[in-house]
Amino acid sequence: MDRSGLPRAADRLNGLPHYLAGLPATEALPVPNPSTEESAMTTASPELDVRQEIPARRHELIFATYGALTAGASFVLVNDHDPKPLYYQFAAEHAGQFTWDYLELGPEVWKVRIGRPAA
Template sequence: MTSPSEIYIESTETDPVVRAQSVLQQTNQRLQGRLATLTEIDPVADAGESVRTAVSDFCTGELLRYLSACDQTLYAAAAGAAETRLLVRALRTTASVVRQHIDKLSSADSAASAAVIARATEAVLRAHLAVERSVLLPALVRLPGADLPALVADLDTLLGGGRLECPAVIDVREIPHGQRHPRIFTRFARLAPGETFTLVNNHDPKPLHREFQSAHPGTFTWEYVESGPEQWQVRIGRQVGSDD
C-alpha cells in the first residue's frame, strides 16, 4: 500500500526529484551569490583585512564543505557510469582548481591580492556550479540506479556536519521494491576501491546484476556468498584501480 507521503504528480513540485533539484539549485546559487557579494567589496575602502578574513572564512569553511560533500554523493554516484564518467572527471578537475585558488587565498600577502584571487575563484565556481545544475542533475535523473532525492539528502547531511551511514550488510527484504536498487547503488557509490558490502535478498538478484553491468561496467565485483533456496547473499565491491 502506498503511503500519502509517497503520492505525487511526476514532474511537478510534489515530485521528490523536482524538489531535490530545487534544493540543490538553491544551495549552489546561494554559495555563488555569497562569494560574488564578498568579491564585490573594495578591499581598500572597506578596511581590507576584515574583508580578506570574511572571504577566507567562507571559502575554507562552507565552500570547501560543499565541494567535499558533492564529491562523496553526487559525483560518487555518477563516476562509474559510462555516460557520466567524463563529466565527473571534468567536475572534479574544476573543483580542484577552486581548491587551489582557496589555498592561495589563505596565503595571500595582502587584502588586495586576496581580492584578486577571490574574484578568480568566483569565476571558476560560477562555471562549475552551472555545469552541476544544467548537466549533472539531468544526467543523474536518467542514470539507472541513481536516487537523486536520496543523494541530495546525503549531501545535506554532510553539509550539516553529519556522517553518512555505510552499513556492511544491506538486507533489502523489508525494503519496498521500488527503493531497493537505488538504496544498493547509493551504498555502492560510497565504496572506496577494494571495499565491499553484502546484499541479502530473498531471490537471486540477477536483474540488479544486469543494472550494475550497464551502469558500472568493469568497475564492480560480484560474489555469491549464499545461493538460496530461501536466502541469497552477494558480496558487492568496487574494483581496485577502477576509474570511479
C-alpha cells in the same frame, strides 16, 4: 509510477530492458567460487539487507551503498530473490568497475558480495 522525483532510477529502469535484449544468449552470471567464499569468512563486509524494503526503494539503496564504497571495499547484499536483474544493471552502468560474488544461493535468502575493485 510518478518518475518526477526519481529521474535517475527511471533512466535505469528504462535502459535495462534494452541492455538485456542485446546480451548474447551464452552470457552467464558469476557463480559461487569456493575460494571467494573462504575469503568472505576472513574479510568482513557490512551487510545491506533489503528484504524488508519496498521493491521500489531497493535499487536506490543498493546503488547508494555501492556509490559510497572506496576502492577495494565491498558490502554483502541480502535479498529474498536472485538479484540477477541487478547484476545486469550494474554491468550496464558500471562495466568493469564492480565485483559480484554469490555467497548464498537461496531459495529463501540470497547473498552477494558487491564491491569496487582495488585500484
